[in-house]
Structures are given as structure tokens and as C-alpha cells.
Amino acid sequence: MAALEIRGITKTFGKLVAVDRVSFVVEPGRITGFIGPNGAGKTTTMRIAATLELPDDGDVLLDGVSVLDDPRAVRAKLGFMPDSYGAYPSTTLWEYLDFFARAYDLTGDLRRHRVEEVLDFTSLGPLREKEMNSLSKGLKQRLCLAKTLLHDPSVLILDEPAAGLDPRARVELRELVRALAGMGKAILVSSHILTELAEMCDDIAVIEAGQLKAKGSVHDVTRGIQNVVPVFVCVLEGVEVLERALLEQPGVERVRRDGEGVVFEHAGTPEMLSGVLAALIAAGLRPIEFTPRGMDLEDVFLSLTEGKMQ
Amino acid sequence: MISGARSDRWNAVFLKELRQALRGRTFALTFPVTVLLGVGLAIAVLVDAAGRPNLGPTVFLPIVGVLGVAALGLVPFSAFQSMAGEWDESTHDLLVLSHLSPMRIVLGKLLTGAVESALYVCAFLPLLFFTFLLTGVSVIDVVGLVALLFAASLAMSCLAMALAGVSRAKMWRVILLALLAGVGFLTWLGGFYLVESVVQRGRGITSPYMLDELGVVLCLILFVGWVGLAFAATRIAHPEDDRSGPVRIAVTAAHVVALLWLALDPFGSIGRTPVLPVTMAFGVVTACFAVFFVTEPDRLPRRAAARIPKNPVLAVLATPFLPGGGRGVLWWLLQLAILFVWAVCVSEPTTASTSGVWDVRAWSAATIEGWAALMAYFLVYLAGFSLALTGLRRRSYGPLAARLILPSVAVLSMVLPILIGFLVENKRWSQGEHALMPFWVATNSGASDPRRVAIAIAILVLVTNAQRLVQAVQEVFQASRARRTRAAQREEVAVHAA
Numbered sequence: 001m002a003a004l005e006i007r008g009i010t011k012t013f014g015k016l017v018a019v020d021r022v023s024f025v026v027e028p029g030r031i032t033g034f035i036g037p038n039g040a041g042k043t044t045t046m047r048i049a050a051t052l053e054l055p056d057d058g059d060v061l062l063d064g065v066s067v068l069d070d071p072r073a074v075r076a077k078l079g080f081m082p083d084s085y086g087a088y089p090s091t092t093l094w095e096y097l098d099f100f101a102r103a104y105d106l107t108g109d110l111r112r113h114r115v116e117e118v119l120d121f122t123s124l125g126p127l128r129e130k131e132m133n134s135l136s137k138g139l140k141q142r143l144c145l146a147k148t149l150l151h152d153p154s155v156l157i158l159d160e161p162a163a164g165l166d167p168r169a170r171v172e173l174r175e176l177v178r179a180l181a182g183m184g185k186a187i188l189v190s191s192h193i194l195t196e197l198a199e200m201c202d203d204i205a206v207i208e209a210g211q212l213k214a215k216g217s218v219h220d221v222t223r224g225i226q227n228v229v230p231v232f233v234c235v236l237e238g239v240e241v242l243e244r245a246l247l248e249q250p251g252v253e254r255v256r257r258d259g260e261g262v263v264f265e266h267a268g269t270p271e272m273l274s275g276v277l278a279a280l281i282a283a284g285l286r287p288i289e290f291t292p293r294g295m296d297l298e299d300v301f302l303s304l305t306e307g308k309m310q
Numbered sequence: 311m312i313s314g315a316r317s318d319r320w321n322a323v324f325l326k327e328l329r330q331a332l333r334g335r336t337f338a339l340t341f342p343v344t345v346l347l348g349v350g351l352a353i354a355v356l357v358d359a360a361g362r363p364n365l366g367p368t369v370f371l372p373i374v375g376v377l378g379v380a381a382l383g384l385v386p387f388s389a390f391q392s393m394a395g396e397w398d399e400s401t402h403d404l405l406v407l408s409h410l411s412p413m414r415i416v417l418g419k420l421l422t423g424a425v426e427s428a429l430y431v432c433a434f435l436p437l438l439f440f441t442f443l444l445t446g447v448s449v450i451d452v453v454g455l456v457a458l459l460f461a462a463s464l465a466m467s468c469l470a471m472a473l474a475g476v477s478r479a480k481m482w483r484v485i486l487l488a489l490l491a492g493v494g495f496l497t498w499l500g501g502f503y504l505v506e507s508v509v510q511r512g513r514g515i516t517s518p519y520m521l522d523e524l525g526v527v528l529c530l531i532l533f534v535g536w537v538g539l540a541f542a543a544t545r546i547a548h549p550e551d552d553r554s555g556p557v558r559i560a561v562t563a564a565h566v567v568a569l570l571w572l573a574l575d576p577f578g579s580i581g582r583t584p585v586l587p588v589t590m591a592f593g594v595v596t597a598c599f600a601v602f603f604v605t606e607p608d609r610l611p612r613r614a615a616a617r618i619p620k621n622p623v624l625a626v627l628a629t630p631f632l633p634g635g636g637r638g639v640l641w642w643l644l645q646l647a648i649l650f651v652w653a654v655c656v657s658e659p660t661t662a663s664t665s666g667v668w669d670v671r672a673w674s675a676a677t678i679e680g681w682a683a684l685m686a687y688f689l690v691y692l693a694g695f696s697l698a699l700t701g702l703r704r705r706s707y708g709p710l711a712a713r714l715i716l717p718s719v720a721v722l723s724m725v726l727p728i729l730i731g732f733l734v735e736n737k738r739w740s741q742g743e744h745a746l747m748p749f750w751v752a753t754n755s756g757a758s759d760p761r762r763v764a765i766a767i768a769i770l771v772l773v774t775n776a777q778r779l780v781q782a783v784q785e786v787f788q789a790s791r792a793r794r795t796r797a798a799q800r801e802e803v804a805v806h807a808a
Contacts, residue, residue, distance in 0.1 A: 086401030
């Protein structure tokens with residue numbers, strides 16, 4: 001059973017269809033990146049999954065529990081980190097976490113233990129007596145993540161967690177999210193910073209104008225778009241021989257010089273590509289580099305979306 | 311202690327708010343300033359009036375005036391800010407996602423207001439008791455008035471939270487804050503007059519006249535506090551949750567308790583109940599709430615549907631208290647029925663009766679017809695017109711527009727003939743003696759034709775509303791059945807799993 005299953009949800013605001021029959025799943029221990037331009041319907045989808053909005057149609061299941069039937073049970077399993085985190089003035093980090101731990105009905109030693117645990121996990125322990133308002137944005141994001149983890153949810157929904165963070169804070173946040181996935185939590189994370197998601201996510205779901213454009217593992221989605229794989233080959237000597245040899249191989253299209261080496265486009269399976277390398281070696285060529293150049297997430301995003309606004 | 315194990319069972323919002331309030335700049339500044347102002351004023355009055363006999367009341371009034379500003383102004387303002395802050399600081403979603411129910415959240419904020427009020431009272435209490443030593447003020451008066459002020463402060467805090475939840479737009483917030491300030495000022499003025507009556511005019515809090523007056527004030531405080539608290543809780547709830555049920559229950563309970571108190575007069579302090587003014591007042595007050603309920607969208611919100619009792623009998627009994635315009639009409643019918651029964655029972659018997667007002671034989675047909683006509687007008691003005699606005703209510707701005715149109719139409723129906731009467735020099739119309747004026751028709755036995763017409767129109771309104779009412783009940787039945795089915799399916803799955 002998927003930890004989070006979004007099942008054909010539709011949400012309209014007046015005449016605007018914010019989310020249109022969107023379906024995908026998030027598996028335990030995996031990080032799913034939710035990608036889309038501004039106003040694509042990411043936040044609405046996440047808020048529906050977090051029980052804060054209701055879909056006009058469809059349903060969202062968390063460990064098989066419907067957000068429509070039992071929102072309270074869903075909230076117990078869910079950690080939601082909204083894009084605008086809430087801060088209370090005149091409150092220290094420890095008090096903030098203690099308050100939310102109480103709000104999740106954690107009592108006595110268990111509450112204190114959990115607060116200590118999340119403070120340690122997010123490396124905020126030394127700052128526990130600091131007031132929230134004096135924290136940097138990166139630390140506030142970490143505190144918000146700590147708050148989200150207090151009741152040990154099995155599913156995490158993180159809406160733009162890396163927005164506005166400096167590179168170091170981003171790296172730290174990425175490490176934290178990866179560590180959480182390592183604990184078996186299912187994580188749905190949206191971000192505009194695609195390089196960030198590329199390094200973090202196992203799966204992606206691409207949404208535009210309320211409609212899901214693609215979903216699946218990063219590799220599968222990339223392969224789905226990328227019919228031909230550009231491959232760079234460099235040999236010790238005999239570039240002309242290399243060009244001719246490549247043109248004789250099955251699946252090889254368009255061969256061109258690229259600096260010291262050659263780039264060819266390959267339209268076959270990975271097995272066929274491996275056969276190309278074997279054939280080159282058999283032909284007496286001595287390759288020193290043989291690198292398939294895949295699309296990055298930014299290429300995937302640009303290829304899938306049309307820049308539609310709504 | 312606040313963070314210790316003993317506080318495990320305390321309201322989490324209360325603990326958090328208390329920490330914030332006591333550490334925040336607002337309280338740190340206003341508390342000493344208010345106390346210093348009270349002390350300074352007391353000394354100034356004492357010096358000015360030195361040598362006069364019975365100085366107590368002279369010093370008591372300014373001190374309680376300053377305490378009133380803190381309890382009725384500063385504390386509710388703090389509650390308003392705290393509630394509005396949940397949306398402004400984007401913490402509302404985080405609270406909603408936690409295990410805290412809306413009622414626990416508002417109760418936590420109310421408790422914080424109570425502690426703030428109590429701190430002000432504790433700071434002023436030595437000064438107030440000092441006036442007892444100056445003679446002229448009894449200890450009972452001091453304790454009673456301070457307790458009343460404390461209760462009024464809590465009610466104002468409830469009202470403040472309710473107003474803060476009405477809108478998230480900054481402009482509306484300013485208007486609502488101004489409204490709160492206005493109500494606070496009027497309450498302060500009324501309170502000041504009350505205190506003056508007790509201490510300055512020497513009536514004493516235990517005199518029968520003052521007991522009556524204080525009883526009415528206390529009822530008003532309880533009503534405002536109760537309804538304010540229920541309304542504030544509904545504003546925190548999800549739009550698909552039951553957002554009007556708590557208010558419907560609170561108003562009905564207040565309505566029934568107040569009418570029973572008036573009818574039974576347990577302390578013997580009311581004497582003869584002025585039936586017509588009470589019926590009119592209760593009708594108008596409940597109508598103010600009914601305007602909101604009958605103009606709600608007719609559909610039963612999904613999360614409210616998920617909590618409808620599985621027992622069909624309980625589901626039917628709960629119907630008028632569930633959200634939805636049609637169920638709002640049922641709620642209104644229930645209030646009118648309660649008011650009608652009360653008015654008929656409490657009315658003076660027209661024939662000699664051995665068992666008092668509860669003797670059915672003593673009621674004249676004219677009395678019953680009069681009260682029925684009054685209820686008929688109430689029904690027509692609200693339920694009838696709300697049905698006419700069905701098309702409008704479906705639009706996004708519809709409920710707000712309908713809430714403005716309904717009372718306007720009702721008031722215009724009563725006032726326009728009066729204006730026309732002035733213009734055409736019709737004396738009866740200009741004095742409000744016309745068929746659209748419910749209070750005249752209900753009490754004037756000579757107006758039996760308009761009474762019957764009003765009752766007939768009310769029956770027509772009920773008939774035209776029938777589909778809406780049936781649908782309102784059907785929706786509840788279906789939701790109840792759906793819950794039973796789901797429960798049965800879950801049991802079946804559990805049995806299979808076992």
C-alpha cells in the first residue's frame with residue numbers, strides 16, 4: 001500500500017480549475033519531488049493532502065485512510081510544512097516545540113524526549129533558549145521541520161522548504177530530508193530549485209495548469225522524454241576511425257566532433273549501448289571516456305511544461 | 311511550573327499564550343502604567359477630598375474606573391490581537407493540523423485573558439479594599455462589583471475573539487477593532503453607572519432593586535460570553551466542518567434558560583413579567599442569529615456530515631442544530647415554537663383560573679391568535695424572504711448579500727408605511743398601526759383580520775419552504791445512513807482480517 005495516494009483530485013476556485021484530476025502515489029522511504037511553475041496547483045494539491053482543503057472530486061489516502069472520511073486520523077500520520085511557517089513572538093525554540101508537542105497530545109517524559117530528539121536531529125539543540133524571531137530564515141525552516149516531526153509522522157509534505165535559503169542551508173536541509181527518507185518516511189516535496197530536487201528526489205510528479213504532465217522515477221520520466229541519449233566518446237587515437245565505426249553500430253544516429261572526442265546520439269536500449277562500447281574495443285579503438293549525457297531535471301521540466309499560466 | 315510535568319493536563323494554548331502575554335511588551339508596559347495611574351488617581355482624589363466624611367465611594371469610583379479600562383479595554387484588545395495573530399502570523403494552519411480542537415484553542419485564549427484580568431484585579435484589590443477603611447463602601451459591594459467586572463472582562467474577551475475571526479482583511483480588522491472599542495466603551499459607561507448606583511447612591515449590591523439589575527447584567531454577560539466563545543470556535547474550524555452548530559446550540563440554550571428563569575422567577579425578584587417586550591426582544595435577538603443561519607448554503611458540509619449521529623432518531627433531533635440554510639429555517643421554527651409556548655403560558659389568563667397561568671382553559675383564543683400572528687410575522691420576514699433569495703445565496707457573495715437584504719427588507723416593511731403615513735397624513739399608519747407591523751397586529755385584538763392573513767401567509771411560507779425543509783432532513787438521514795454503512799463495512803473488514 002502506498003503511504004500517500006492522491007486519487008484523481010479536482011479543485012476549483014470559482015471558474016478556475018486549480019487542480020484537475022491529479023493522481024500519483026508516494027511510497028514509503030522515497031522522496032517525490034512535486035514540480036510545477038507558480039500557480040500550477042502544487043500548494044493546493046498539498047493542502048488537500050494535508051486536510052486543509054477539500055477536493056471537489058477525488059480523494060487522498062494516507063496509509064489507506066481518506067482525508068474526507070477521517071481527517072483527524074490523517075493528521076496523526078501526517079507532517080505538513082507549509083510554505084509560510086508560523087512564528088510566535090516572544091517564544092523560544094524550546095517553548096515553540098513544547099507547545100506543539102502538547103498540541104499533539106504528547107505528555108510527560110515522552111514530550112520532553114521528543115522535543116530533545118527533534119532539536120538534536122535538526123542540530124538546533126544549542127539554540128533552544130533563543131527567541132524564534134532572532135533566527136535566520138534557514139534556522140526557522142529547520143525549526144519548522146522539527147515541529148513537523150514532533151509527532152513522528154509517517155508521511156511528510158514539505159511545501160517549498162528550500163525557498164529563500166542560502167546554499168549551505170539548502171545542503172543541510174537536503175541532508176535532513178534524505179535522512180528522513182532513510183528512516184522510511186514517505187516525503188512529498190515541492191520546490192522551484194530543480195537542481196536541489198534532482199539531487200534529493202527518487203520520484204517526480206510534474207504539474208502544469210492543474211494537470212499532471214508526468215510522474216514516476218526521475219530515471220523513467222527522463223527516459224520517457226529522452227528518445228535519444230547523447231553519448232560522448234573520447235579515444236586515445238583515431239577519431240576518424242571512431243566516427244566510421246560508430247556509424248556502423250545499430251541505434252547510432254548523428255555523429256559529430258566535439259572537442260577531442262565525438263558525440264553520437266543513441267536511440268536503443270542500455271544493452272545496445274553497452275554493445276556499442278564493446279564493438280569499439282573489439283575494433284581496436286582504445287576509449288578513455290564513454291559518457292551518456294542524460295537530461296537534468298531542468299531539461300525535463302522545460303520539455304514537459306509549456307509555460308501555461310492560469 | 312508552566313513547563314513541568316504538572317502542567318501536562320493544562321490547555322497547551324493557555325500555557326503558550328500566557329508565556330507570550332507575560333513576556334510581551336504590551337503587557338509589560340500597560341500593566342505598571344495602569345496600576346500607577348490607579349494609585350495616582352486614588353491619591354489625587356484622596357488629597358482633594360480630605361476631611362470629608364464617608365470618603366470610600368469618592369475614592370472607589372476612579373479606581374474602579376481605571377480597573378474597568380484595563381479589564382474591558384486592554385484585556386479584550388489582547389484577546390483580539392491573539393486571535394487575529396493566528397491568521398496574520400500564518401499559525402492557523404499549524405494549529406488546525408494539531409490535535410487541538412477549535413474550542414480548546416479559544417478556551418486557551420480565554421483563560422489567558424482571565425489570568426490577565428485576575429492580575430489587574432489583584433493589583434487593584436488592595437486599593438479597592440482601602441476604600442472600605444475610608445467608610446461608605448461595604449466589603450460585599452467591593453467583592454460583588456469586582457466579580458461582575460471580571461465576568462464582563464471575560465465576556466468582552468469572547469466577543470473580541472469572535473470579532474477577530476470575522477474577517478482576515480486588514481481593513482475589516484480595523485473596523486472590527488473600532489466596533490470592539492465602541493462596545494467596550496459603552497460597557498465601561500454602563501458599568502460605571504452601575505457602580506455609581508451601588509456605592510455613590512448607597513443602594514448596596516444586596517438591595518432587591520440592585521439584585522434585579524445585576525441579574526439582568528449578569529445574564530447579558532453570560533449570553534455575550536457564551537455566544538462569543540461558540541462563534542470564535544466556529545471561525546477556527548474548517549469551512550467544511552460544522553461552523554454554525556455550536557452557536558445554534560449556545561443560542562438555543564441561552565434562549566430556553568432565560569425564558570425559564572423569567573417564567574419561574576426562582577428568586578422571586580422579577581414579579582410580573584412584561585410578556586410583550588420580552589417576547590419582542592427575544593424574537594428580535596434570536597432573529598439576529600437566524601439571519602445568519604437561514605442564509606447559509608443549503609448543502610450539508612462534508613466534514614459535518616461525517617459526524618452526524620448514526621442513530622436515526624438522534625440524527626433527526628440534531629437536524630436544526632446542523633449547518634445549512636434549510637436547517638436554519640428549522641432552527642428558527644424551533645425558536646419560534648419555544649417563544650410561542652412561553653408567551654402563551656406566561657400571558658395573563660383572561661378567565662379566572664385555579665391553577666394559574668399553566669391552566670390551558672384560561673388562555674383565550676385571541677391571546678393565542680395574537681402570539682401566533684407575531685410568530686407568523688417573524689417566520690415570513692426571515693424564512694419567506696430567504697427562500698426568495700435562493701438564487702442569490704448560491705453565488706459566492708450571496709450569503710453576505712442575503713444577510714444584508716433580509717433585515718433591511720424586514721425593517722423597511724415596518725418603517726415604510728409609517729413614513730407614507732406621515733406623507734399622506736394617515737394618523738394610524740404614522741403611529742405604526744398597519745398590517746406590516748407585527749408588534750401592533752399581535753397585541754391589538756381589533757386587528758384580527760391582519761392576524762389571520764399573517765398566519766395564512768406563514769403557512770404558505772411553510773408550504774413553499776417544504777421542499778427545502780424535506781431536503782434538509784433528508785440530507786441528515788442520508789449522512790446518518792452513510793455513517794452506519796461505513797461502520798458496518800469496517801466491522802466486516804475487521805472480522806475478515808481476524
